[in-house]
Amino acid sequence: MNGNQTLTMIKPVAVERNYVGSIIQKITDSGFKICAIKMTQLTKDQAGVFYAVHKDKPFYEDLTTFMSSGTIVAMILEKENAVDDFRKLIGATDPVDAEEGTIRKLYAESKSHNAVHGSDSDENAQIESDFFFSKIERY
Ligand code: CMP
Helix, strand or coil: CCCCEEEEEECHHHHHCCCHHHHHHHHHHCCCEEEEEEEECCCHHHHHHHCHHHCCCCCHHHHHHHHCCCCEEEEEEECCCHHHHHHHHHCCCCCCCCCCCCHHHHHCCCCCCCCEEECCCHHHHHHHHHHHCCHHHCC
């Protein structure tokens, strides 16, 4: 990965509430190209692997239970400076702290049910993209 890509998931509650279309529209309106997209449901073990970096955190059990509780939409997004620009677009982890107009301000319920995930580094963007997508699923 070249630093111009990031990985996002639209989380179960946002899918359940039918926010997928609105969230994708906001992402593409902000200049991101969708290179890969997949609707799926993670097992609890898969959610545990994806969020392994948080395995010692007190919220890990709730996080992996929530993230395996329903359908998600995973995407690889491309844009110059993708990781940082996408984190600006989604806003702070807790929607209470997120700026007006950000995806989490608009669509998140709470810090744990915060509508979308975004990679926090180029290295993790690559690891997370490889978790979901093979080479022939990327465009
Ligand atoms: P995400 O960007 O998917 O990365 C890790 C997730 O853990 C984060 O969004 C939040 O949904 C969740 N998270 C982070 N901190 C907390 C916390 N203190 N309590 C509950 N969930 C948290």
